Amino acid sequence: MLTSAKQYHKYYWKIAILALFIIGVSTFHYLTGTTHKYHGLHEIYRRLYYVPIILAAFWFGLKGGISCAIVVSFFYLPHVIYQWGGSFFTNDLPKTLEIVLYHIIGIVTGFLSQEQMNATAKLRHQAGVLAQAEEQLRHADRLSALGKLSAGIAHEVRNPLASIKGTAEILSDKFKPGDKEYEFVEILIKEVNRLDTVVADFLDFAKPKLPELxxxxxxxxxxxxxxxxxxxxxxxxxxxxxxxxxxxPTVYVDPEQIKQVFLNIIINAVQAMPDGGTLEVKSRMDSSKILCVFSDTGLGISKDQQKNLFTPFCTSKKKGTGLGLAIVHRILDGHKGEIKFTSEENKGTCFTISLPVRDV
Incomplete structure (x- = not known):
């Protein structure tokens, strides 16, 4: 059933059609004479009232069918009393029972329509759940494939990096600070360290550790x-x-993994505010969950990026790997937690992390 003003607004035109139909049929009733030669027309008008009742039941369910039947009775009753010469009861039993029939039609049709609506809503909900589960399976398959690929690449890259770094450190001992060669070697070591950090991110993503609660x-x-x-x-x-x-309350989590989650969120917030700003951090209870909220006043996230925010290798940073938030999402999955966000470009981003309070 419709519950909000916005939902009712969507069906105003249907209500208008029902109202116009009922008023139109009632107008014909009152403008048509009551002599014997017009009885056939009145019989037709009486049956025409079935149309808005059935439509109301079809559009709005049980409440719609009953409500429309009451409105039709309200419009039809004065005509009947007038036609019967001021007496509600008459020897013409079908006319007497017509109002009862309106309500029976409204109830029966409305009940059947309501059952169909409920069944349709249930099917849509199940379809949504299945679609979500299917998307999660596809996401898991992609993560698995990317994880295996990342692990292979990371292992192949890490060994040469260690050799390069060791060689660079040996070379640095042969030069003094201030020498041009020394500066070049320091740059080399710095870049090797940066690449090693990237490789570490790949390995963290490819082989996630089970949380030690x-x-x-x-x-x-x-x-x-x-x-x-x-x-x-x-x-x-x-x-x-x-x-x-x-x-x-205290909660069972892996402190190091949750620290990594918070660290990634805060670093992202700092990087989103290159010209300074405000970071607001909150924690509170919400039912059986602990909520941790991180709000910044930074650049925000574009709508295109929001769609794939937790997808591996998706990043807008020039030096980012796109694995930070993907790792955050995976860690929280391991803790049965959730992460949600709201963002507006040039106004800021708010991440909300929820962790269940539960016994191990």
Missing amino acids: KLSEINNIILSVLKLTEHQMAKARISLKTHLEDTL
Whole structure:
């Protein structure tokens, strides 16, 4: 059934059609004479009232059928009393029972229509669930394939990187700080370290570790991550606001993995505010879940990027791997948690992480 004003607005034209039909038929009733030669027309008009009742039941279900039957009776009853010369009861029983018949039609048709609506809604819900499950399976297949590919590439790349880094460190010992060659070697070591970090991200994504659940304080994890990023936020001219609920229960999580989740979210927020801004961090209880909310006043996420935000290798950063949020999503899946977000370009982004409070 329709419950909101917006939903009712969608069907205003149907209500208008029903009203015009009922008023039209009633007008013909009252304008047509009541002598014997017009009785055939009145019989037709009486049956025409079935049309809006059936339509109302078909469009709006049981309530629609009953409501329309009541309205039709309201319009039809004065005519009957007038035609019968002021007496409600008459020897013409079909006329007396016509109003009862309107309600029977409204109830029966409305009931059948309502059952069909409920069945259709149930099928649509099941279709939505199946579609979501199918999409999750496809997503899992893609992740599995990408994971195997990433693991293979990462292992092949990491060994040569270690050799290059070792060679560069040996070369750096032969030059003094300030030499042009020393500067080149330092750049080489820096870039090798950066590539090693990328490879580590690939390996984290390709071979996720099972969470080692421990009884933990979520606020303590948040504060430890904020301490780690304190210097980076100060350097980026980002002001921090925290609203951490101090009555949160302890929860079984892998502290290191959840720390990685929070760290990725905060680093993304810092990078989204190149000209400074505000990061607001909140924690609170919501039913049987702990909610951790991270809101920034940064550049926001475009609508195109929002569609694939948690898809591996999808990134708008020049130096990003596109695995940060994919890893976050995978870690939270392992904790039976969820991550949601809202974002508006040039206004900011808000990530909400929910973690269930449960026994192991």
